[in-house]
Amino acid sequence: MNKVILMGRLTRDPDVRVSTGERQMSIARYTLAVDRRGRRSDNGEQTADFISCVAFDRNAEFAEKYLHQGTKVVVTGRIQTGSYTNKDGQKVYTTDVVVEEQEFAESKAASANNNGGFAPSDRPMPAAAAPADGFMNLPMGVEDEGLPFN
Numbered sequence: 001m002n003k004v005i006l007m008g009r010l011t012r013d014p015d016v017r018v019s020t021g022e023r024q025m026s027i028a029r030y031t032l033a034v035d036r037r038g039r040r041s042d043n044g045e046q047t048a049d050f051i052s053c054v055a056f057d058r059n060a061e062f063a064e065k066y067l068h069q070g071t072k073v074v075v076t077g078r079i080q081t082g083s084y085t086n087k088d089g090q091k092v093y094t095t096d097v098v099v100e101e102q103e104f105a106e107s108k109a110a111s112a113n114n115n116g117g118f119a120p121s122d123r124p125m126p127a128a129a130a131p132a133d134g135f136m137n138l139p140m141g142v143e144d145e146g147l148p149f150n
Helices: 057-066 108-113
Strands: 004-010 015-018 026-040 046-056 072-085 091-104
Touching: 004 046, 015 057, 026 057, 046 057, 046 072, 057 091
Parallel strands: 046 091
Antiparallel strands: 004 026, 004 072, 015 026, 026 046, 072 091
C-alpha cells in the first residue's frame, strides 16, 4: 500500500502550469515544511522536512486559488519516484507526493493570528476580520463539489 498523510505549511505559493496537448490539465507544485515529531536541532529548534507535492486537475486549481505561502494543510496522497537526465548528462532522481486530497488544517483566523507560521511577508494581510465561526466566506458561483470538505 502506498499512502501518505502529511500536515505542514507551504514554503511558498504554488507553482501552477497548464499542460499542452490534446487534453489540457492544471499541474500545481508546492513544498510542504513538515515538522519532525519529537526531534530538535542542537540549539533546541524544531527541525522540519521539506516535501515536494504535485497536484493535478481540480486539486491543482484549488491549490492555485486558495493556497499560499504559510497556509497549513493536510495532504493525503501517494509517493511517486522518478528520474531524468539533466542538461549536464547527470541522472537526477525525484520523489514527490502526488496529492489525492488536500484540506485546510486551521481556520483562516488562526492562520492570520500566527501569520501562517512564517516571518512577515511583503504581502499585506487582509484587512477584513474572519467570521466568528472560523469559516471563510466563499465567493458566489463556487460549487460545493469542488471544495475539499466532507
